[in-house]
Amino acid sequence: xxxYVYLFNEGNSGMRDVLGGKGANxxxxxxxxxxxxxxxxxxxxxCNAYYQAGKKIPSEVEKQTLASLARLEERMxxxxxxxxxxxxxxxxxxxxxxxxxxxDTILNLGMNDETVEAVATLTNNPRFAYDSYRRFIQMFSxxxxxxxxxxxxxxxxxLREEKGYAADPELTAEDWQQVVAAYKEIVRKHTKKEFPQNxxxxxxxxINAVFDSWNNQRAIVYRRLNKIPDHLGTAVNVQSxxxxxxxxxxxxxxxxxxxxxxxxxxxxxxxxxxxxGEDVVAGIRTPQPIATLEDEMPEVYRQFTExxxxxxxxxxxxxxxxxxxxxxxxFILQTRTGKxxxxxxxxxxxxxxxxxxxxxxxxxLRVDPDQLNQLLHRRIDEKHERVLLTKGLPASPGAATGQVxxxxxxxxxxxxxxxxxxxxxxxxxxxxxxGIVAAQAVVTSRGGMTxxxxxxxxxxxxxxxxxxxxxKIDLHGKKFSVGDTVIHYGDVLTIDGSTGEIMSGxxxxxxxxxxxxxxxxxxxxxxxxxxxxxxxxxxxxxxxKAFEFGAEGVGLCRTEHMFMDSKRIPIVQKMIxxxxxxxxxAALDQLLPMQQGDxxxxxxAMKGHPVTIRLLDPPLHEFLPDKExxxxxxxxxxxxxxxxxxxxxxxxxxxxxxxxxxxNPMLGHRGCRxxxxxxxxxxxxxxxxxxxAAKMAEKGMNVNPEIMIPLVGHVNELKxxxxxxxxxxxxxxxxxxxxxxxxxxxxxxxPRAALTADQxxxxxxxxxxxxxxLTQTTFGYSRDDAxxxxxxxxxxxxxxxxxxxxxxxxxxxxxxxxxxxxxxxKTNPQLKAGICGEHGGExxxxxxxxxxxxxxxxxxxxxxxxxxxxxxxxxxxQNKAVYSTF
Ligand code: ADP
Ligand code: MG
Ligand code: MG
Numbered sequence: 001x002x003x004y005v006y007l008f009n010e011g012n013s014g015m016r017d018v019l020g021g022k023g024a025n026x027x028x029x030x031x032x033x034x035x036x037x038x039x040x041x042x043x044x045x046x047c048n049a050y051y052q053a054g055k056k057i058p059s060e061v062e063k064q065t066l067a068s069l070a071r072l073e074e075r076m077x078x079x080x081x082x083x084x085x086x087x088x089x090x091x092x093x094x095x096x097x098x099x100x101x102x103x104d105t106i107l108n109l110g111m112n113d114e115t116v117e118a119v120a121t122l123t124n125n126p127r128f129a130y131d132s133y134r135r136f137i138q139m140f141s142x143x144x145x146x147x148x149x150x151x152x153x154x155x156x157x158x159l160r161e162e163k164g165y166a167a168d169p170e171l172t173a174e175d176w177q178q179v180v181a182a183y184k185e186i187v188r189k190h191t192k193k194e195f196p197q198n199x200x201x202x203x204x205x206x207i208n209a210v211f212d213s214w215n216n217q218r219a220i221v222y223r224r225l226n227k228i229p230d231h232l233g234t235a236v237n238v239q240s241x242x243x244x245x246x247x248x249x250x251x252x253x254x255x256x257x258x259x260x261x262x263x264x265x266x267x268x269x270x271x272x273x274x275x276x277g278e279d280v281v282a283g284i285r286t287p288q289p290i291a292t293l294e295d296e297m298p299e300v301y302r303q304f305t306e307x308x309x310x311x312x313x314x315x316x317x318x319x320x321x322x323x324x325x326x327x328x329x330x331f332i333l334q335t336r337t338g339k340x341x342x343x344x345x346x347x348x349x350x351x352x353x354x355x356x357x358x359x360x361x362x363x364x365l366r367v368d369p370d371q372l373n374q375l376l377h378r379r380i381d382e383k384h385e386r387v388l389l390t391k392g393l394p395a396s397p398g399a400a401t402g403q404v405x406x407x408x409x410x411x412x413x414x415x416x417x418x419x420x421x422x423x424x425x426x427x428x429x430x431x432x433x434x435g436i437v438a439a440q441a442v443v444t445s446r447g448g449m450t451x452x453x454x455x456x457x458x459x460x461x462x463x464x465x466x467x468x469x470x471x472k473i474d475l476h477g478k479k480f481s482v483g484d485t486v487i488h489y490g491d492v493l494t495i496d497g498s499t500g501e502i503m504s505g506x507x508x509x510x511x512x513x514x515x516x517x518x519x520x521x522x523x524x525x526x527x528x529x530x531x532x533x534x535x536x537x538x539x540x541x542x543x544x545k546a547f548e549f550g551a552e553g554v555g556l557c558r559t560e561h562m563f564m565d566s567k568r569i570p571i572v573q574k575m576i577x578x579x580x581x582x583x584x585x586a587a588l589d590q591l592l593p594m595q596q597g598d599x600x601x602x603x604x605a606m607k608g609h610p611v612t613i614r615l616l617d618p619p620l621h622e623f624l625p626d627k628e629x630x631x632x633x634x635x636x637x638x639x640x641x642x643x644x645x646x647x648x649x650x651x652x653x654x655x656x657x658x659x660x661x662x663x664n665p666m667l668g669h670r671g672c673r674x675x676x677x678x679x680x681x682x683x684x685x686x687x688x689x690x691x692x693a694a695k696m697a698e699k700g701m702n703v704n705p706e707i708m709i710p711l712v713g714h715v716n717e718l719k720x721x722x723x724x725x726x727x728x729x730x731x732x733x734x735x736x737x738x739x740x741x742x743x744x745x746x747x748x749x750x751p752r753a754a755l756t757a758d759q760x761x762x763x764x765x766x767x768x769x770x771x772x773x774l775t776q777t778t779f780g781y782s783r784d785d786a787x788x789x790x791x792x793x794x795x796x797x798x799x800x801x802x803x804x805x806x807x808x809x810x811x812x813x814x815x816x817x818x819x820x821x822x823x824x825x826k827t828n829p830q831l832k833a834g835i836c837g838e839h840g841g842e843x844x845x846x847x848x849x850x851x852x853x854x855x856x857x858x859x860x861x862x863x864x865x866x867x868x869x870x871x872x873x874x875x876x877x878q879n880k881a882v883y884s885t886f
Contacts, residue, residue, distance in 0.1 A: 263347025392468025408435025540601025555858020671711020
């Protein structure tokens with residue numbers, strides 16, 4: 001018979017798949033002797049069995065649950081529903097991957113009209129008993145019976161007002177008793193039934209609800225966002241209750257063993273005295289920093305810090321821990337690997353190596369390359385004065401500017417229109433997820449550093465400020481005020497999540513730099529990785545930035561960007577519009593020294609590392625004015641100034657634009673097809689490269705230009721272009737008397753090139769896989785049309801798992817890359833191969849490139865550090881896989 005239910009002393013942390021993350025860690029902590037309230041876990045398989053049985057708890061699951069409950073009762077010496085000494089439990093969901101706040105926990109289950117009296121007598125604290133009962137009714141009704149919490153909160157608020165109370169602690173036992181009665185009435189009214197009094201019914205209804213919550217809207221959204229498979233299911237933890245709300249020697253809190261924002265190795269957390277469970281995370285009362293616990297409950301604090309140290313040592317990673325103090329006694333209710341910012345991830349990884357807790361390889365695997373984008377982001381320029389509006393808690397670092405919005409839907413709508421927004425809320429809940437995704441940053445007036453907003457924002461790498469109590473938010477009026485200043489919907493704010501500062505208006509930002517720890521980690525990455533990392537850089541400035549970030553060469557220099565410069569474009573247009581070859585040569589002669597200058601700058605920045613330069617790629621009409629606009633101009637001039645030279649000029653231009661107009665520019669006259677028909681353009685470019693190389697060589701610098709012919713589909717194209725370049729090279733070398741080390745290769749970006757790579761490699765020294773175009777041509781999608789029109793729907797409907805322009809499609813496009821490398825190396829074993837599409841900066845694609853045997857990846861300068869790390873991870877993971885098969 002399959003085992004569906006495990007007591008906490010029957011599991012361990014290796015059983016995540018079965019027990020879920022929370023259950024596995026509760027078992028592990030029980031195993032190592034930490035003070036964990038006892039309980040049991042119903043497995044994820046039970047959840048799947050529940051769905052297979054048509055959303056019914058199978059009898060075997062029920063049987064095992066009851067058996068485990070009996071063991072729990074024995075152990076606690078209390079029975080669920082016992083009118084003299086009742087056992088109370090929590091029912092907590094726990095999926096394999098932590099899904100913060102996605103599924104609700106029910107506390108105090110087992111409370112009913114009888115047991116509440118027993119609790120009141122036993123604790124000699126009726127106030128506590130009725131307060132616990134009303135919490136249970138509210139939570140249970142919300143999660144299980146689907147009665148909106150609004151009705152309960154509304155009643156409570158009215159009562160507070162009526163009695164003139166400012167906060168809940170002022171309510172007396174009698175008040176809570178009255179609340180309980182009213183709550184039961186609310187349940188009766190909305191469900192047409194009595195609140196369930198039988199604790200076993202309560203338990204199974206709750207278990208049902210946890211299973212159901214696996215498929216609630218916000219859980220589904222969270223899974224989609226985080227690419228968590230839908231079939232995993234959730235486990236259910238049933239655990240005996242401990243109480244943080246029995247008085248002032250009680251409390252509940254959350255702490256990280258290190259600062260999750262900066263990585264600093266100090267305990268970081270918050271707690272509330274005389275409070276239960278969700279009070280801290282819900283952000284209803286602003287909690288106290290953990291350090292004050294040392295003064296208030298020194299013994300508990302000492303024991304807690306010791307437990308934190310023990311847990312960190314045990315798991316070898318920073319932990320996020322939930323605890324409760326009941327009458328001076330500490331209980332640990334949860335531990336998990338703490339979510340952290342990129343800055344903290346790096347700091348903690350490096351520190352833990354230095355502390356001897358982990359080795360360098362583990363440290364490298366601890367930092368998610370995707371997260372590094374956060375650090376490679378801009379921040380507020382210190383030179384500019386900050387006129388402070390107010391300050392809150394610095395809950396997630398980074399700076400952001402945007403328009404203020406007050407709800408998640410608005411955030412999403414405006415952001416879809418391309419606007420940058422900052423979401424301002426009293427607090428956030430899981431229902432606001434889509435708004436947080438859409439916003440640049442989140443600001444809340446309530447809640448602490450561990451509130452929902454803070455946790456979610458840090459996970460997403462967004463700036464966040466919490467507990468900014470000076471903000472008086474008027475959701476209805478779509479505005480907030482700070483003192484006399486009023487900020488309305490749509491006004492612009494700048495926030496600094498690292499300091500908690502909020503400023504009105506926009507403040508200039510500056511470019512990022514790498515911290516010492518970051519550099520150190522990257523140096524370790526460089527020792528591990530086998531694959532080269534280059535950058536795509538079109539000008540000397542980008543090349544310098546790339547070099548600073550550790551690029552070992554330029555993998556793609558797109559020469560057309562040099563043509564787009566406002567001073568050059570008229571010359572380029574003259575070249576295109578030339579009526580005869582003399583005119584065209586004159587324009588090209590003017591362009592040559594300009595390109596040469598750019599190449600010299602790039603060679604200089606790369607200090608002798610290879611530079612791959614692609615000859616002109618886009619169709620010529622991209623350099624000419626827009627056809628529609630020209631038609632309007634011409635029509636206007638025909639009416640107003642029919643004989644003007646202006647009109648004549650524009651008409652001529654329009655004629656040329658019409659000549660060059662294409663039905664399908666992506667598949668039109670571009671790439672090497674330009675060089676085939678207008679060889680003089682490629683000749684000019686080749687010469688500019690050789691002259692630049694010669695000049696640098698003259699200065700004593702070793703330069704290695706790699707001249708790349710784009711969009712080759714047939715070996716004969718490359719043969720011709722190779723010859724053209726070689727002739728230019730010979731001429732320049734003869735003329736200058738300087739020998740230049742150069743190679744000639746091609747981009748592989750149409751399927752035919754990959755399929756005939758053996759032939760093409762005979763004419764090529766290197767291949768560079770242009771996976772942007774290769775994705776377009778393999779799928780037959782034009783990227784702009786696809787992303788604008790149908791790709792989103794494809795991903796939502798799971799036709800495609802990912803946007804293939806962001807994450808390399810390994811099955812299709814990847815197969816062409818593999819084929820290309822294999823065929824190419826067959827006829828040319830020396831062939832160098834790399835990738836220069838955007839995929840070169842995406843971690844999964846980078847791993848694929850490594851496995852495929854590419855020599856290097858090339859990506860945008862800002863992604864170079866990420867690529868260095870991802871390339872190291874690819875090596876480490878592959879070695880691990882090899883070891884584990886022995
Ligand atoms: P989440 O996954 O949202 O963090 P949890 O299951 O951890 O939900 O529970 C939410 C809150 O309830 C936590 O603060 C936790 O400390 C508290 N809690 C859960 N079980 C118990 C229990 N048995 N006794 C006391 N507090 C509990
Ligand atoms: Mg928790
Ligand atoms: Mg291309």
